[in-house]
Amino acid sequence: xxxxxxxxxxxxxxxxxxxxxxxxxxxxxxxxxxxxxxxxxxxxxxxxxxxxxxxxxxxxxxxxxxxxxxxxxxxxxxxxxxxxxxxxxxxxxxxxxxxxxxxxxxxxxxxxxxxxxxxxxxxxxxxxxxxxxxxxxxxxxxxxxxxxxxxxxxxxxxxxxxxxxxxxxxxxxxxxxxxxxxxxxxxxxxxxxxxxxxxxxxxxxxxxxxxxxxxxxxxxxxxxxxxxxxxxxxxxxxxxxxxxxxxxxxxxxxxxxxxxxxxxxxxxxxxxxxxxxxxxxxxxxxxxxxxxxxxxxxxxxxxxxxxxxxxxxxxxxxxxxxxxxxxxxxxxxxxxxxxxxxxxxxxxxxxxxxxxxxxxxxxxxxxxxxxxxxxxxxxxxxxxxxxxxxxxxxxxxxxxxxxxxxxxxxxxxxxxxxxxxxxxxxxxxxxxxxxxxxxxxxxxxxxxxxxxxxxxxxxxxxxxxxxxxxxxxxxxxxxxxxxxxxxxxxxxxxxxxxxxxxxxxxxxxxxxxxxxxxxxxxxxxxxxxxxxxxxxxxxxxxxxxxxxxxxxxxxxxxxxxxxxxxxxxxxxxxxxxxxxxxxxxxxxxxxxxxxxxxxxxxxxxxxxxxxxxxxxxxxxxxxxxxxxxxxxxxxxxxxxxxxxxxxxxxxxxxxxxxxxxxxxxxxxxxxxxxxxxxxxxxxxxxxxxxxxxxxxxxxxx
Numbered sequence: 001x002x003x004x005x006x007x008x009x010x011x012x013x014x015x016x017x018x019x020x021x022x023x024x025x026x027x028x029x030x031x032x033x034x035x036x037x038x039x040x041x042x043x044x045x046x047x048x049x050x051x052x053x054x055x056x057x058x059x060x061x062x063x064x065x066x067x068x069x070x071x072x073x074x075x076x077x078x079x080x081x082x083x084x085x086x087x088x089x090x091x092x093x094x095x096x097x098x099x100x101x102x103x104x105x106x107x108x109x110x111x112x113x114x115x116x117x118x119x120x121x122x123x124x125x126x127x128x129x130x131x132x133x134x135x136x137x138x139x140x141x142x143x144x145x146x147x148x149x150x151x152x153x154x155x156x157x158x159x160x161x162x163x164x165x166x167x168x169x170x171x172x173x174x175x176x177x178x179x180x181x182x183x184x185x186x187x188x189x190x191x192x193x194x195x196x197x198x199x200x201x202x203x204x205x206x207x208x209x210x211x212x213x214x215x216x217x218x219x220x221x222x223x224x225x226x227x228x229x230x231x232x233x234x235x236x237x238x239x240x241x242x243x244x245x246x247x248x249x250x251x252x253x254x255x256x257x258x259x260x261x262x263x264x265x266x267x268x269x270x271x272x273x274x275x276x277x278x279x280x281x282x283x284x285x286x287x288x289x290x291x292x293x294x295x296x297x298x299x300x301x302x303x304x305x306x307x308x309x310x311x312x313x314x315x316x317x318x319x320x321x322x323x324x325x326x327x328x329x330x331x332x333x334x335x336x337x338x339x340x341x342x343x344x345x346x347x348x349x350x351x352x353x354x355x356x357x358x359x360x361x362x363x364x365x366x367x368x369x370x371x372x373x374x375x376x377x378x379x380x381x382x383x384x385x386x387x388x389x390x391x392x393x394x395x396x397x398x399x400x401x402x403x404x405x406x407x408x409x410x411x412x413x414x415x416x417x418x419x420x421x422x423x424x425x426x427x428x429x430x431x432x433x434x435x436x437x438x439x440x441x442x443x444x445x446x447x448x449x450x451x452x453x454x455x456x457x458x459x460x461x462x463x464x465x466x467x468x469x470x471x472x473x474x475x476x477x478x479x480x481x482x483x484x485x486x487x488x489x490x491x492x493x494x495x496x497x498x499x500x501x502x503x504x505x506x507x508x509x510x511x512x513x514x515x516x517x518x519x520x521x522x523x524x525x526x527x528x529x530x531x532x533x534x535x536x537x538x539x540x541x542x543x544x545x546x547x548x549x550x551x552x553x554x555x556x557x558x559x560x561x562x563x564x565x566x567x568x569x570x571x572x573x574x575x576x577x578x579x580x581x582x583x584x585x586x587x588x589x590x591x592x593x594x595x596x597x598x599x600x601x602x603x604x605x606x607x608x609x610x611x612x613x614x615x616x617x618x619x620x621x622x623x624x625x626x627x628x629x630x631x632x633x634x635x636x637x638x639x640x641x642x643x644x645x646x647x648x649x650x651x652x653x654x655x656x657x658x659x660x661x662x663x664x665x666x667x668x669x670x671x672x673x674x675x676x677x678x679x680x681x682x683x684x685x686x687x688x689x690x691x692x693x694x695x696x697x698x699x700x701x
Contacts, residue, residue, distance in 0.1 A: 014044045127210050129175040130203050132182055137195050143167060146185040147178070154185060157394045157461040158226040159328035159335070160290025161219045162283070173216075179203060180220035184227040187458040187576050194572040197231050200224065201238075208245070215287060218249045222290045229465040230576025239462075243298045246291045247308055255288040258313055282324070285317040289336055293463075296339040300405070301466035303352040310340045331392060334383050338398045341375055345405050348372075349415075360415045366430050372406045393456065394464060396448055401467040403441040404474060410434035411477050435534055439478050442471045443543050450551050454558065458576055465580050472587050475545055479536050480594060536598055546595075549588045556581035 014034055017024035024034045030044075037044035133140045144167030151163050163170055163181070171178045183200045186193040204224075207217055224231075225242045232239070250256050295308045318336050321329040348368060350357035359368060380399060383389035390396075409415060410431050449468060452460070540546060559574075559581045560566065566582035 014046050016040075016042050016044065018047075127206075127212065130179060130199060130206075131171065131175050132179050132196060132199065133171065135199065137199060138182060138186070138192055143171070143178075143182055146182050150181045150185050153459050154227075155328045156331070156392060157459055157464070158223070158290070158293075159331045160226075160286045160293060161223050162286060162326055162328065164326075174219070176203060176207070177216045177220040177223065180223040184223055184230065184576075187230070190575045191572045193230070193576065194574070204242075204245070213249055213252050215253065215284065218246060218253065218255075218287050218291070221246050221249070222287065222294060225294050226290070226461045227576070229462045229580060232579050239298060240302070243295055244307070246294060250288055250291050250308075253284075255284050255291075256308075256311075256313070258316075282320065282326075282329075285320055286329075286332070289314065289317055289332060293335060293339055296343050297463040297466060299352075300342060300346060301462075301470065303346075305352055306343055306347065310343070327388075330386065330388060331395060334379060334389060334395055335398065337379055337382075338376075338395075338402050341372065341379070342402045342405050345372055345402070349409050351405075351408065354412050354415070357412075357415055362416060362428055362430055365409055365415060369406055369409065369434065373403075376402055376406065393448070393452055394460065397445060397460075397464050397467065400441055400445040400448065401471070404438060404445065404471060407434050407438040407441060408474060410438055411474070411481065432534060435478065435481070438474065439539065439543055442474050442478070443545075443548065445471045446475075446548050446552075450548070450555065454555070457555070468580070469583055469587075472584070476587070476591055476594070479539055479545065479591075480598070482534060482536060483598065536595070537602070540595065549584075549591065552584050553588065556584060560585060 013024035014037060016037055017034060022036055024036065027033050027035050027038050030038060033044035036042075132138050133143055138146075147163065147167040147170060155162065161177075163177075165173070167178075170181075179196070179200055183193065183196040186196060204221070206212075221242055225239060225246065228239050228242065292308050292310070292314060295306070298304065299306055314336075318333045321332050324330075346352065349359055359365065376399070379402075383395065416428065416431055445467070449464070556577065559577045560569075566585045569578065
């Protein structure tokens with residue numbers, strides 16, 4: 001029994017005693033038996049138990065393992081440095097690898113993966129973010145003034161990055177965020193802003209290369225993405241990359257879920273100062289909510305599915321700012337709620353894939369719209385009693401945008417006619433009401449933006465300007481709704497007539513007017529006047545759309561003159577609204593050409609749109625078709641026939657390649673010969689117009 005006691009893996013009681021549930025006492029006469037087995041003359045055997053896995057030797061703890069790894073890396077690096085010294089002196093000239101020789105031979109030596117790992121380790125340890133002041137990109141005092149400018153005014157358009165320190169402290173502690181703030185606020189000096197933006201993009205690449213992750217880097221990316229419209233270009237759009245970097249960093253930093261302390265865990269990445277952050281702070285919550293806000297803006301602007309869902313934890317983060325001492329935090333809750341509602345509207349109606357939408361039929365569409373409008377009214381009521389919220393431009397524009405997004409469903413005729421039926425241009429009364437409600441909401445958005453001062457325009461964020469472009473596309477869709485639907489239901493026998501409507505008539509001048517033009521009885525003879533409830537010319541004059549567009553042209557006069565062509569000014573001379581002005585130029589140019597062609601097809605003077613709409617016009621009642629017909633006829637005012645051709649180029653060359661009504665780039669072919677500069681510019685504008693009208697998105701080439 002002494003052997004069993006010495007061996008802890010053997011049970012103290014023998015198997016016969018265990019089965020009999022009897023007491024097992026060691027025998028004094030036998031060392032390998034018990035008293036009961038000797039008395040009963042039984043074999044006394046013991047069960048050997050496998051050893052349970054337990055903790056390893058405490059002498060090799062995790063801290064000791066880390067110390068040994070660091071020591072081994074230091075020794076290996078020291079040995080590498082000592083080996084490289086004499087090798088450089090004894091290397092023959094014939095073995096020296098140059099860039100030319102390395103491209104000519106396949107046997108050139110390549111650094112080993114271990115050497116690359118050591119190089120990255122050393123460079124990452126010595127990594128320093130770029131200081132724009134030390135790099136000579138901007139004056140020191142100028143940079144500090146821009147930081148104060150961001151704290152005082154820019155924060156009210158994007159309240160998710162709050163800087164509560166002065167310029168020198170921010171420059172020393174968070175150089176990447178400091179660089180981002182200077183990049184978006186240097187709007188008064190385009191050349192300096194261009195230099196800052198170029199170097200900032202390089203800094204983003206360095207952060208990705210060396211795997212740098214911190215809350216300050218996330219805040220810098222949010223600031224850059226929040227005003228990305230100043231750096232947007234259709235041919236080099238990188239906002240999707242910036243948004244995905246923000247989402248990935250939120251996941252890596254653990255900001256998208258509540259912090260959970262795990263008992264018994266010896267160490268973590270945060271405790272080893274790999275990530276220097278304070279757990280669960282309001283700064284983290286702002287960054288998380290800012291990432292959701294920027295993601296929602298991008299998804300709506302480019303018709304993408306949701307990449308960061310609205311969760312219960314995100315709602316808890318919004319509630320954490322109730323009673324916050326930071327003044328701008330009052331905007332966070334309504335901004336997030338409005339964007340969440342807009343995201344649900346996009347998902348519900350499948351705006352990103354309208355051909356496969358499941359919500360169809362007049363009754364279902366009306367019920368869905370009413371439900372979403374009730375939620376929007378609750379958001380309006382929540383901000384009605386706070387003067388700061390009511391006067392905030394960004395929030396007012398966002399509320400109008402949600403209203404437009406809810407009613408956008410009226411533009412998609414395929415959802416309102418789920419069953420096959422004869423082609424017709426008439427709409428239901430419910431849809432007609434929704435069309436007018438959409439036009440009211442979109443013109444409200446435009447007029448609200450026009451009331452903003454020029455200096456305040458530069459402080460508005462990406463969400464405002466991407467929504468402005470979306471609103472412009474919706475206006476064009478509404479104006480030419482009847483024509484688009486007629487082309488979508490064209491019969492085979494009507495194809496020659498439709499092609500004739502698309503192409504300009506080379507035999508007749510553009511300002512040719514029928515002698516019966518001024519006869520009110522002649523106005524509603526074309527096919528697209530068959531529905532008296534919605535007419536392109538009547539809608540244009542009722543809501544003053546031409547005047548609104550001209551006011552925006554005057555608004556952007558300081559950055560893009562009316563006589564200048566878009567996208568021509570050098571990059572270093574463009575301010576942050578130059579791209580917006582170019583997009584407006586393209587869209588307004590296409591709108592005027594389309595409206596001019598529509599007027600010619602109706603036999604009206606081509607300058608019909610120049611008539612002032614300031615005269616009192618009765619509001620059309622969708623339920624009274626007869627009164628609307630009389631109102632449209634009474635509003636046809638004769639005008640002079642001498643006009644200036646739109647764009648100053650007359651009939652476009654290769655016009656047969658362009659189609660403003662239904663966009664299908666599968667059959668779009670460009671001629672092999674080079675186009676003149678002006679013709680190429682017009683075709684480029686037409687291409688962008690078509691892309692925007694087809695996808696409801698800002699063009700990306």
